[in-house]
Amino acid sequence: MPAYVVGHKSPDTDTVCASIALADLKSKMGTECKPAVQGKVNDETKFVLDKFGVETPEQIESAAGKQIFLVDHSDRSQSLDDLDQGELMGIVDHHKLGDVTTPNPIEIWAWPVGCSCTVIKGMYDFYGVEIPKNIAGIMTCSILSDTVIFKSATCTDADKKAGQELAKVAGIDDLQSLGMEMFKVKSAIEGTPIRDLVMRDYKDFDMNGNKVGIGQLEVVDLSLLDSVKDDLAKEIKTMKGEGSYHSVFLLLTDIMKEGSQILIASDDPQVVQKAFGVEPKGEQAWLDGVMSRKKQVVPNFEKGFAS
Numbered sequence: 001m002p003a004y005v006v007g008h009k010s011p012d013t014d015t016v017c018a019s020i021a022l023a024d025l026k027s028k029m030g031t032e033c034k035p036a037v038q039g040k041v042n043d044e045t046k047f048v049l050d051k052f053g054v055e056t057p058e059q060i061e062s063a064a065g066k067q068i069f070l071v072d073h074s075d076r077s078q079s080l081d082d083l084d085q086g087e088l089m090g091i092v093d094h095h096k097l098g099d100v101t102t103p104n105p106i107e108i109w110a111w112p113v114g115c116s117c118t119v120i121k122g123m124y125d126f127y128g129v130e131i132p133k134n135i136a137g138i139m140t141c142s143i144l145s146d147t148v149i150f151k152s153a154t155c156t157d158a159d160k161k162a163g164q165e166l167a168k169v170a171g172i173d174d175l176q177s178l179g180m181e182m183f184k185v186k187s188a189i190e191g192t193p194i195r196d197l198v199m200r201d202y203k204d205f206d207m208n209g210n211k212v213g214i215g216q217l218e219v220v221d222l223s224l225l226d227s228v229k230d231d232l233a234k235e236i237k238t239m240k241g242e243g244s245y246h247s248v249f250l251l252l253t254d255i256m257k258e259g260s261q262i263l264i265a266s267d268d269p270q271v272v273q274k275a276f277g278v279e280p281k282g283e284q285a286w287l288d289g290v291m292s293r294k295k296q297v298v299p300n301f302e303k304g305f306a307s
């Protein structure tokens with residue numbers, strides 16, 4: 001039976017494409033592997049897989065009796081619920097180390113870079129294995145997606161170098177325009193229920209004993225959200241009431257203007273002032289240069305909530 005390579009729940013482009021790439025590399029090195037996903041792939045990922053003619057991985061819900069490689073996460077909360085029922089073989093990731101443990105020695109590749117596919121590019125190079133053109137294509141797209149076309153605060157020189165080298169293999173000349181095409185697909189809001197938009201990329205945090213929810217919508221132009229902005233603001237207020245939150249924030253990130261408008265539903269809106277030094281107008285504020293939840297928004301709010 002092949003081993004499975006699987007990424008986190010609510011799969012994004014990096015988690016899906018990293019599974020495919022690592023399964024390819026491992027299989028070529030003698031460990032037969034199949035890529036898998038936990039849940040439906042999103043529209044951006046579908047676009048990327050279609051563009052390079054790569055099949056959508058099989059969906060799995062259980063690790064029982066399987067050998068498993070994890071990509072793009074090492075937190076149990078984001079993993080297969082019964083991970084312990086399988087055999088964890090390895091982890092390839094670019095996040096903080098999570099809480100999985102194993103009874104046996106395992107392989108771990110974790111780099112503090114902007115994208116899992118940057119790490120996997122390094123693995124292909126390390127082992128001297130050639131990257132197929134279509135897989136180089138989807139890996140390029142993963143890097144463009146996770147680093148917001150190399151603009152995110154999480155982007156490193158290693159991501160830029162890997163992106164450029166992969167693009168060459170894939171025969172992509174214009175990374176900027178490919179990135180914009182992807183973000184247009186990602187920005188699409190037509191026909192999407194408001195709650196789904198808020199939840200598209202949403203995480204809960206505990207900040208100094210306060211429950212705080214932070215969602216993010218990345219768009220190529222904020223005006224794309226004009227027609228739904230009022231509804232989004234209402235929706236986060238509803239969510240705040242339902243979930244005994246101190247605050248629910250929604251970042252509307254404009255990847256061209258390189259900043260985010262933050263919608264605020266909070267017991268204390270001044271926490272935005274404390275975190276970012278910006279006075280909210282009504283229940284929103286413009287945060288210039290702020291694009292990364294992981295590197296900018298969460299650390300600033302943690303300071304804001306501590307003071």
Ligand SMILES: [Mn+2]
Pocket residue numbers: 014015072094114115116146
């Ligand atoms: Mn990732």
